[in-house]
Structure formats: C-alpha cells, structure tokens
Amino acid sequence: MGRTNILMYSLVDRLWRNAKKAAGISRRITTHLLRHFFASAGLSKGVPVTDMAEWLGHRDPRITHQTYAHVMPDAPERLRYLMDAVFTIQTELNLPLEFEAVVEAA
Numbered sequence: 001m002g003r004t005n006i007l008m009y010s011l012v013d014r015l016w017r018n019a020k021k022a023a024g025i026s027r028r029i030t031t032h033l034l035r036h037f038f039a040s041a042g043l044s045k046g047v048p049v050t051d052m053a054e055w056l057g058h059r060d061p062r063i064t065h066q067t068y069a070h071v072m073p074d075a076p077e078r079l080r081y082l083m084d085a086v087f088t089i090q091t092e093l094n095l096p097l098e099f100e101a102v103v104e105a106a
Contacts, residue, residue, distance in 0.1 A: 039064070044071040046078060 016031050035056070042052055052068075053061035085091040
C-alpha cells in the first residue's frame with residue numbers, strides 16, 4: 001500500500017458526517033467503525049481473508065486474520081460442510097482453468 005492520502009480521508013469523513021446529518025443519525029458512528037463493520041461482516045459471511053486484506057489496504061493478510069479471527073470461528077465448519085457437499089455431489093465446484101492445468105501437471 002502506498003502513502004496514506006490524508007485529503008481522501010478528510011473527504012470521506014466530511015461526506016460521512018454530511019450523510020449522517022442528512023439521515024438524522026445522531027449516534028457517534030465513525031468511518032473507522034464502518035471499516036471494522038465492513039471487514040467483520042464480510043469475513044463472518046465467508047469473504048476470503050486475502051480479498052478483505054486487499055480491500056482494507058493491509059500489506060499482509062496475516063494482519064487481517066489476526067485482527068478479525070474472532071468473527072470467523074465457524075470457518076472450519078463451513079469448510080467441512082462445503083467439502084461434504086462437493087464430495088457427495090450436492091454442489092458443483094467450478095475451478096479456474098489454471099487449477100486444472102496444475103492438477104494435470106502433477
């Protein structure tokens with residue numbers, strides 16, 4: 001990630017404050033809180049940590065995982081459910097062509 005753009009943060013903050021005022025929201029909800037909500041909601045519903053790390057601007061997905069692991073306690077169970085569904089042909093698995101080339105080369 002490059003240098004922080006202070007002007008962009010200032011613009012987003014001003015836009016958010018104006019939107020809250022227009023909506024009649026008086027509760028203290030900061031853009032930082034929105035960022036945490038965005039990450040927590042996405043990760044808790046299965047968005048990959050690597051994708052979320054990129055969107056949040058984290059250089060390393062381990063930072064994202066360390067920060068938000070508590071919202072993904074059911075990740076192992078979701079994976080087991082998915083694998084059961086794939087292996088019992090209850091769901092179709094469509095992988096990118098690159099994956100098939102790697103498997104064929106092995």
